[in-house]
Amino acid sequence: MISVPTRAIRPACPPFPGATPAEPGTPADFVVVGVPYGSPYRMSGVHSDAANAPAKFRERAATRFAEHGNRYDFALGGTMLGDTGCTLIDVGDLDGDPRDIDGNGRAATAFLAGIVSRGGVPLVLGGDDSVPILLARAFEAASPRVNVLQIDAHIDFADVVGGIDDGYSSPVRRIREMPWIGQIVQVGARGTGSATPQDLTDAVAAGNLLFPAASVHQNGIETVLEAMDTTLPWLITLDVDGLDPTIAPGTSCPLPGGLSYLQAETLLSAFGDRHRLAAIDVVEHFPGLDIRDTTSLTLARLLATLIGRSARQKGSR
Template sequence: MSTTSFPTVALVGAPTDIGAGARGASMGPEALRVAGLQAALESHGLQVEDRGNLSGPANPWRPAVDGYRHLDEVVAWNRAVHDAVYAELTKGRLPILLGGDHCLAMGSISAVARHCRATGRKLRVLWLDAHADFNTSALTPSGNLHGMPVACLCGFGPEALVRLGGEGPALHPQQVRQIGIRSVDAGEKRFVHEQGLEVYDMRYIDEMGMRHTMEQALAGLDADTHLHVSFDVDFLDPDIAPGVGTTVPGGPTYREAQLCMEMIADTGRLASLDVMELNPALDVRNRTALLAVDLIESLFGKSTLMREHQVRKSTFQT
């Protein structure tokens, strides 16, 4: 797949850990820049424009109120993200949101859903994560909103977050494919099953392999589908990606992660991307950011294969 098929890429930084339970993800955007993200993408022939960082309220680091920590601040940050991502989409650009914690995906995906409604396109979301992020205030004792974005996007959350895109909810559970999941609370697990979320957890990947997993997750994509990837860096095994606030052992290996990204690239449908939860304060010499940049390159067509690259579009499309 040629990189000339991609529109201009717009980097949008959201330097906040407002929804997280640990400090440090606010430094994620700069760590990705220091790791050479823009130059790496440009080396593959892409046009890249760095929009700098969004601004929003400081993290007050307060306990939960009525089941949510920092709700007003989370809403403010997500409105800023929504507006920035939607503006890039309306200009025909491919936005990459540099997080920041994963609560910010509520803003980006609400913008993508709004754009799809306006253009009459279907939406598919790939959620690459160690966690299902399908908690609600009734299910989680912490109140950390970075554990709730998928639930909020599907309509289970505060009105201000459910309706970020002007209509709500942004997603139906059947539009989401979760990959790499291996840490889910008991109540959250029941709720995931009740709502019919399609989850490819690590046991599924262990049993079926990453290739089959991705074939299933990408099945049915066509030319009218906008593919959004929300990549939480804790998706990766902490042995290769220690720089995250919520490490969970047993994640995808380097090669499994590369295959995942390469097969997404093979579809030619990637149209927006989140890169979330990178925490340089917990990293070793920016190692996790460098790995994230490597994997993002693969999303845009870099291949580790020695053989001639073969596009497998027919595998995924109906």
């Protein structure tokens, strides 16, 4: 049996806007946790700028939105949690061991699986784009299965890169191989990345539904929503480069033509109204590349909208 190491938790200071700081293991409806460390391709990636994102994101979001959890939100028609009775906590960030990359991943998956087993929705702050694999693995013992919605400029369906099969170019391929995963919907692909023509062929053959950014701009977000299964809960993986760099410049691979703020907000808002949220991760935020905290503020607003909509649906069940 492969051992599962434990990792220390660094308290969130400040916490995500509207969240209550809490000890790990505290039951709650929504649980914010930072997972800074994934599976890098090279030594420089062991602690890339993306690993700074969980703490920097909270810090920058708090400068504008620290007290906004109890303020009227025009995107929600009330406060973030309203009268839903739902709870939102922030348990801090998982620490890592630079000498045990695989152990960091196992520890993260075990921690996230604990949140799921207590009925919570993990709100994961990454970290690079290998973190979604760790989150998806946390649902192995969950019932029912989960679907996956990816918002990303890239399809992330490479098999092996530099001898590594669980890095940031491969999360959707690895997730597709998990038998507890149902439908996969991919939104926002554009330009070029690590994908080869064969990777695209493989993704389509595997049954993934692809909505490139150009398709969204031409046909609207509703076409995506209409294609999404309504029977299973959803794990959302949001790569910052899926958004247009005018609203989210703080990423390593910005590409023109991404989702606008209105498109992303419409997608997440309507998702919260129609679907059950199992988890979300936000990855590939490089705070050192941000401009006037634009990326942090964009992400804070999108997460607040998703949490608020999902809480209202959860509270009505």
